[in-house]
Amino acid sequence: MVKRLSLKKSIDMRRLFLALTFIIFSVACCFADDNGKKSPEKKAPPAVLKIDTAQLPAQRNFNEKKINNYLKDQEFVYNKDDLPGETLWNRFWRWFWQMIDRKLFAAAGSRRFYFYLEVAIGIVFVLFILYKVTGINAVSVFRGKARDIPFAYSESIENIHEVNFDAEIEKAIAGHNYRLAVRLLYLYSLKQLNDAGIINWEAGKTNMAYLNELPEGERKRLFRILTRQFEYIWYGDFRVDSTSFTEIDTLFKQFKQNLG
């Protein structure tokens, strides 16, 4: 810490010394200049133009032979295809760009190149306008349907369109399996709603989603109660006996009547 402080101090001192030296020399120069002006001028003798009579040395020229020898010397040929340390990859790209350069500029001429360039820019511009106007997703053009994510799924529950609900419900009631009977009644009401075009049956939809598809009214109120009861029995594992089942069944019948 102390060392750092002393170092800082010495740097500051050096700066101060340099600044003072600069100021002193500047002031001295100014005074020196002023003194020069004030001193009396001495009259110089008139200037006499002297003619240079010395002989010019013989003019030297480049030795053509030596220049030609240098030109032939391989050490001075820089435009070589094989450069020391150049990789095969870099050599390929150099060859490639040389080819492009020769074809576009040397062979066909730069005018033709600019003509092609203008045509290309024009085509790109027209395509851009079309892209903007039609609203095509450029990525999906090359990738197909980008947002359609492939997914394999298999339906494990009964297809509600193939189940004979009346017979299955009868069977469940006869077996005192009221839990299953409620489930079948609920699935049956979903099928009826779907057949009537009120809801759109999809295996991935929840009961709440179907409820939200129903327009407000008595039908929705009844369906909400049925949904609640089904959920309590099926997901909540609430026990249902013959008495409570009779009440639930009555509600399902009311709902069926409401559907017409």
Added chain:
Amino acid sequence: MENEFFEQRTDLSKLSAAVEQIKATLGTIIVGQHESIDLLIAGILADGHILIEGVPGVAKTLTAKLIAKAIDAQYSRVQFTPDLMPSDILGTSIFNPKAAEFEFKRGPVFGNIILIDEINRAPAKTQSALFEVMEERQITIDGHQYKMEEPFTVLATQNPVEHEGTYRLPEAQLDRFLFKIEVKYPTLEEEIAIVTQQHQQKTADQLSHVAPVLSAVDINELRKQVRALHVEDKLIEFTAKVIHETRNNKSLQLGGSPRASLAIINAAKAMAAINGRDFVTPDDIIYVVPPVLRHRIMLTPDREMEGITPDIVIAQMIQKIEVPR
């Protein structure tokens, strides 16, 4: 009328009352954000840590602070900065010359509700300090284990990763958050209400008068109650299918972990309790899947370039998985 056939098996009256009170308290200060508030409450009931993400100025920190204020428990706040060290969070051993021994000075992580503001401003080194404490509710320093007191909940806020000066959180840490709640911009009506409220200087006064609704003991009791709720086997299978699909989905390069399956079930139970039910329905599961999964899954680079978000993939995935009925 709707539930007249069934007797309540679990008394959720205390929980419902507390939830209503918290919502009412927050509703007086926070305009809108109903879904975020529901998820925050569900997260606390499900004994999970919550990550709140949003652009600057959408009241992320205020919401987290209010939730913390509504619970009468030890609250501590850590502002994450790029130069924060793990010992700044966990604590450190300091030599006591009088006693001639090292003493452990506890860091701010020792508390019940820990608010970590701008969590993604600290680099991975600091983030990794939270791994043990977030999962195991303990820290190990100098060979000693220090257990956290229950309830222990981390509420963290962060700016989107694209923003200047932010780091992406390590996957291992993200997986430890139950939810990632995305706070969106308010609607026009909500914006007007916010400005009006602020203009009338209501917010500052109300903020100082927020009274705790629940104690730490209450929270522990409610959490026990939530854990005991009924989940049908079919719904557990449904949850497992959802997570399994994330691991096989071609749009994802990283799917959900088994911790994600557990998180969905726990969060769905909390949602069921908030809705006054002692059992979980598919709707509860589907509701919590996006906030549980959005920070755990990782899109493939091409999907990301197409502008697809994790929420889009999750929605498409759920749509195609059959709801048990």
